[in-house]
Amino acid sequence: MNRKMICRILGNILIFESIIMLLPFLVSIIYKEHTAIYFIITSIISFTIGYILAHLKTENKHIYAKEGFIVVALSWIIVSLIGALPFYISGEIPNYVDAFFETVSGFTTTGSSILNNIEGLSKGMLFWRCFTHWIGGMGVLVFVLALLPKSEGQDMFLMKAEVPGPVVGKLVSKVQMTARILYGIYAFLTLLEIIFLLLGHMPLFDSIVHAFSTAGTGGYAIKNNSIAYYNSYYIDMVITVFMLLFGINFNLYYLLTLKNVKQAFKSEELRWYILIIVVFTGIITINTLGVYGNVAQSFRYSVFQVASIITTTGFATTDFGMWPMLSQILILLLMVVGACAGSTGGGMKISRIMILIKSAKSSVKRMVSPRSVSTINVEGKPVDKQVLDFAYSYFVVYALIFFASVLLLSFENLDIVTTLTAPLTCLGNVGPGFGDLIGPVGNFASLSNFSKIVLSFDMLAGRLELFPMILLCYSIKDCIGNSIKEAVKR
Numbered sequence: 001m002n003r004k005m006i007c008r009i010l011g012n013i014l015i016f017e018s019i020i021m022l023l024p025f026l027v028s029i030i031y032k033e034h035t036a037i038y039f040i041i042t043s044i045i046s047f048t049i050g051y052i053l054a055h056l057k058t059e060n061k062h063i064y065a066k067e068g069f070i071v072v073a074l075s076w077i078i079v080s081l082i083g084a085l086p087f088y089i090s091g092e093i094p095n096y097v098d099a100f101f102e103t104v105s106g107f108t109t110t111g112s113s114i115l116n117n118i119e120g121l122s123k124g125m126l127f128w129r130c131f132t133h134w135i136g137g138m139g140v141l142v143f144v145l146a147l148l149p150k151s152e153g154q155d156m157f158l159m160k161a162e163v164p165g166p167v168v169g170k171l172v173s174k175v176q177m178t179a180r181i182l183y184g185i186y187a188f189l190t191l192l193e194i195i196f197l198l199l200g201h202m203p204l205f206d207s208i209v210h211a212f213s214t215a216g217t218g219g220y221a222i223k224n225n226s227i228a229y230y231n232s233y234y235i236d237m238v239i240t241v242f243m244l245l246f247g248i249n250f251n252l253y254y255l256l257t258l259k260n261v262k263q264a265f266k267s268e269e270l271r272w273y274i275l276i277i278v279v280f281t282g283i284i285t286i287n288t289l290g291v292y293g294n295v296a297q298s299f300r301y302s303v304f305q306v307a308s309i310i311t312t313t314g315f316a317t318t319d320f321g322m323w324p325m326l327s328q329i330l331i332l333l334l335m336v337v338g339a340c341a342g343s344t345g346g347g348m349k350i351s352r353i354m355i356l357i358k359s360a361k362s363s364v365k366r367m368v369s370p371r372s373v374s375t376i377n378v379e380g381k382p383v384d385k386q387v388l389d390f391a392y393s394y395f396v397v398y399a400l401i402f403f404a405s406v407l408l409l410s411f412e413n414l415d416i417v418t419t420l421t422a423p424l425t426c427l428g429n430v431g432p433g434f435g436d437l438i439g440p441v442g443n444f445a446s447l448s449n450f451s452k453i454v455l456s457f458d459m460l461a462g463r464l465e466l467f468p469m470i471l472l473c474y475s476i477k478d479c480i481g482n483s484i485k486e487a488v489k490r
Contacts, residue, residue, distance in 0.1 A: 001475070004058035006071050013075045014050025017082055018043040023131060024086070028124030035090050035122045042085040070475055073468035076460055080104045083132060092125050097449040104456045106132030108463035109344060111219030111314035111431030112438070112455070114445040118224050123205065126222045130209035136463070137216025137246070137344035138186050185253045190215040193242045200234045214242045217344045219314025219431045226316040236300055236317055240307045244277065247311035247339035268379050269340050269351045276350070280334065281306045284327045291323060309334040312346035314431020316440035328434065335428045346429030346462055348398065354378055355391045397466045401458065402427060408454045412447065426458035
């Protein structure tokens, strides 16, 4: 393993984090807050460590798939460890495990929080908290790839390890240009949402940070009541539309920029995405009529929460834990399904669900007609066996991590709803769970430090499609094993 090259890439990531830390510093200066000093301190720490690592000398500058996965896993852990420092050293989140949980939740765009009083944070901290969503939404390394040219051919390994979905491809011949195109589309949609929110009389600061949270499909709000605070049908609908837009595969937006509209709307995954949203919204609207009294109000809250959960954003305008059981079960299903591959959303991804369903259908056909030849097609093309195997592996590993997390959380003797839905919402990067403790009007503050660390792992695993974190664990195990063997030999 090329350890020095891994360290050099991690160094560049830390230098990048030290630079973006200047944005919340400027916000703190604008609002004349003393918290500005904490962002400068953290920026200096990040830059110093990053500079040392980035300037390690190495003759071999190549990295391959294994190193790519490990770099991605370590990058997200390190940016979260450093990103938690402003919260901790300022005293606004006095427990470092809490600060780490909040930062991991931010970068992974989960939106689960330990804060009882969000409005008690300074403007600089609120900005940093939501900005982590925006950076993490498209991917920390994708952002770095867009800015820093790489000539050693390692780019695609990094991108494959970070971008969500069963298949990752380049939009153009150069990965760096692909990253720039993705972030260009991402920034344009974010700016568009800010403008629409301003038209709804939302304050400028609020519009910017909520656009960051929507774009990253993270769900951090700056009010204790989340989006419900604004009590505006217009704002609800604007955020609903943009949540759904950010849940679509960004490759389709690239096709639209090329005026290839027909090809974009041929997407099978997009059709499934729209169908799920329409059907689930319709059922929940009818099912919650008794709660809200009329169709308009029922539709308003139903479509917002369907959009919020399927895109794994996690904004709330109502407590869906109070809905009829059918609606709660449908919301639970959406937590697992998630958004489209290649979007900023979390979950298992619709394309992966499509592959698994079609594979199951094909297996049933072969059982009925053993001699028949059945091909699994997605987006009009046969699914490669490697992609199919990866989808099966993903599902199995997802289930194993979920059950392991449930067992670990069971030591805390929480109620069964919290114990089951906490790992589910964190693995899916959704945010709120079910029950009074971690539901839409609750948070994760009362959980133990041990449970928060377990759930932090789940958030990172879910955002990075599981395997980078698994490979990192294997590498650590091998490293420890080798060290023990060498010690025994001596």
